[in-house]
Amino acid sequence: MPSYLRIEALRMLRNKRYIIFVVAFPVVFYLLFSNVWGSQTNASGVKATVFLMVSMGAYGALAASIMSTAVPWAQERESGWLRQLQITPLSNRSIILTKLVAALLLVLPALLLVFLCGIVTQGVSLSPGQWFSLALSMWIGTVPFAALGLAVGSLVPPDTAQPIAMIGMFGLAILGGLWFPLDSMPETMRSIAHVLPSYSYVDIGWNLVAGTTPPPQDVVTILAWAVALGTAAVLAYRRATARA
Amino acid sequence: MNAIAFTDVSKSYGNVLAVDGLNLTVEAGRTVALLGPNGAGKSTSINMLLGLIRPSGGRIEVFGRLPEEAVARGEIGAMLQSGALIPELTVKELVDFVRRLYPEPLDLDEILKMADLTDLVKRRADKLSGGQSQRVRFALAIAGAPRLLVLDEPTAAMDVESRQRFWTGMRDYAAGGRTVLFATHYLEEADENSDRVIVVARGRIVADGTAAQIKAGVGGHTVRFTLDGQPAAGLDALPGVSAVEVSAGTATLRTADLDATVAALYRGTSLEIRDLRIAGADLEDAFLALTRES
Numbered sequence: 001m002p003s004y005l006r007i008e009a010l011r012m013l014r015n016k017r018y019i020i021f022v023v024a025f026p027v028v029f030y031l032l033f034s035n036v037w038g039s040q041t042n043a044s045g046v047k048a049t050v051f052l053m054v055s056m057g058a059y060g061a062l063a064a065s066i067m068s069t070a071v072p073w074a075q076e077r078e079s080g081w082l083r084q085l086q087i088t089p090l091s092n093r094s095i096i097l098t099k100l101v102a103a104l105l106l107v108l109p110a111l112l113l114v115f116l117c118g119i120v121t122q123g124v125s126l127s128p129g130q131w132f133s134l135a136l137s138m139w140i141g142t143v144p145f146a147a148l149g150l151a152v153g154s155l156v157p158p159d160t161a162q163p164i165a166m167i168g169m170f171g172l173a174i175l176g177g178l179w180f181p182l183d184s185m186p187e188t189m190r191s192i193a194h195v196l197p198s199y200s201y202v203d204i205g206w207n208l209v210a211g212t213t214p215p216p217q218d219v220v221t222i223l224a225w226a227v228a229l230g231t232a233a234v235l236a237y238r239r240a241t242a243r244a
Numbered sequence: 245m246n247a248i249a250f251t252d253v254s255k256s257y258g259n260v261l262a263v264d265g266l267n268l269t270v271e272a273g274r275t276v277a278l279l280g281p282n283g284a285g286k287s288t289s290i291n292m293l294l295g296l297i298r299p300s301g302g303r304i305e306v307f308g309r310l311p312e313e314a315v316a317r318g319e320i321g322a323m324l325q326s327g328a329l330i331p332e333l334t335v336k337e338l339v340d341f342v343r344r345l346y347p348e349p350l351d352l353d354e355i356l357k358m359a360d361l362t363d364l365v366k367r368r369a370d371k372l373s374g375g376q377s378q379r380v381r382f383a384l385a386i387a388g389a390p391r392l393l394v395l396d397e398p399t400a401a402m403d404v405e406s407r408q409r410f411w412t413g414m415r416d417y418a419a420g421g422r423t424v425l426f427a428t429h430y431l432e433e434a435d436e437n438s439d440r441v442i443v444v445a446r447g448r449i450v451a452d453g454t455a456a457q458i459k460a461g462v463g464g465h466t467v468r469f470t471l472d473g474q475p476a477a478g479l480d481a482l483p484g485v486s487a488v489e490v491s492a493g494t495a496t497l498r499t500a501d502l503d504a505t506v507a508a509l510y511r512g513t514s515l516e517i518r519d520l521r522i523a524g525a526d527l528e529d530a531f532l533a534l535t536r537e538s
Contacts, residue, residue: 003340003341003344004341004345005344007330007333007337007338007341008340010332010333010337011330011331011332011333012332014332015332017279037536043434076330079326079327080324080326080327080330080346081327081328081330083296083324084324084327084342084381086296087294087295087296087315087320087321087324088315088318088324088342088345088388089315089316089317089318089346089347089388090345091316115265197291204262239416242297243296243297243298244297
């Protein structure tokens with residue numbers, strides 16, 4: 001399994017689309033937004049450079065977890081690579097677990113690069129405890145998104161997975177308030193946002209950098225999504241690997 | 245010990261019977277060709293042998309175990325008909341990854357040499373030609389040193405030269421006392437590379453033996469001679485003759501008893517026999533005769 005994890009990580013790091021959308025995008029937009037709104041502070045007194053670091057880190061992590069799962073996985077199923085793996089001693093369970101762990105590992109470059117950029121270029125300063133809880137929650141919090149990507153990859157062929165992944169990724173990012181403040185959205189959209197895993201995910205991060213305890217509702221929402229999407233991913237995977 | 249045992253195995257899709265009561269055993273250490281036209285049930289049988297699909301009836305054992313168990317123990321390696329590689333990885337990365345999944349794999353250099361990939365180790369999979377990809381897939385199949393190697397129409401995308409090198413690699417692998425089963429619809433491949441040919445048609449075994457036995461089983465020989473304008477009547481009544489064909493002044497007799505036919509041709513007819521030629525039936529004739537709708 002370690003060698004499987006290694007090649008899964010290796011291949012995504014060589015994938016141009018991953019590098020552009022996942023690693024470059026969040027950093028570039030973070031720098032851009034920080035230059036425009038960097039001097040402002042929000043209602044909880046958090047500087048925009050810090051707030052935006054969480055938003056763009058969240059976007060990068062969300063993008064990484066969906067991009068490294070949905071389309072590659074759908075392709076592997078259709079191209080016969082999955083069958084190639086199924087006739088090796090690797091068990092079906094190891095295959096899906098490795099996919100999940102690899103997706104989580106691939107979140108780290110996106111997330112940590114934005115944090116690093118915040119420290120180096122915008123002088124963001126947080127306590128070690130804050131950095132730790134922020135990085136950990138924003139890392140583990142991507143489980144529902146990786147599960148969503150794996151479910152999509154198990155259910156549909158690659159050319160359908162591609163648009164679904166894109167819509168899912170930008171839909172969750174925009175409706176979750178990662179790109180634009182939720183206050184600027186109409187009432188209906190705001191109530192949709194509050195039940196989405198992407199909103200609770202980023203809201204936990206915003207609370208941590210503001211020095212406030214994340215609301216339990218956020219934690220419950222993201223856990224519920226993790227369970228629901230995780231179950232969906234497992235069922236979809238069983239269906240995809242069932243012996244006819 | 246039997247490497248492979250099929251007992252009354254059948255597989256149906258809806259009301260289409262792809263495999264129809266297959267009984268078959270292959271001793272360990274043999275190289276066996278599964279020969280048949282498209283749609284004969286070769287791939288279905290192979291996928292069942294690999295545990296990828298379940299039979300509708302009957303039982304399959306690989307080294308005395310269920311196929312899934314044999315796969316989990318690393319006893320089977322296979323090259324399926326289709327199977328893409330991961331485009332971003334190099335040949336070496338792919339082969340090394342797969343070999344590490346097995347408990348007692350072959351040496352990396354040995355695999356690369358057998359699959360003729362030594363010059364391509366650093367090439368990325370998306371830069372390989374069709375034939376090169378096939379060689380990588382062969383390397384993946386043998387990487388774990390499986391006791392049973394299964395190849396489903398392995399040379400489909402290869403040119404003549406690659407084919408020859410491929411079969412050399414296969415024979416090198418089989419030489420270690422390993423069992424090989426390969427499916428093909430190329431008759432010469434079955435003839436040249438196996439020590440047993442199993443002919444399947446419409447989901448059933450229609451012949452099983454060495455290539456020579458199968459040829460012999462189907463009307464042994466053909467006798468040809470120049471007939472010119474002489475009457476062909478009575479030729480089909482000669483001893484041993486099963487079929488007569490006359491075209492462009494040449495008569496072709498198919499016979500199961502060569503000596504009797506030739507003797508009768510000279511002694512029993514008043515024909516003037518010229519340009520007499522005798523040929524053993526080739527595997528192509530045998531194959532066509534066996535797989536023809538009966």
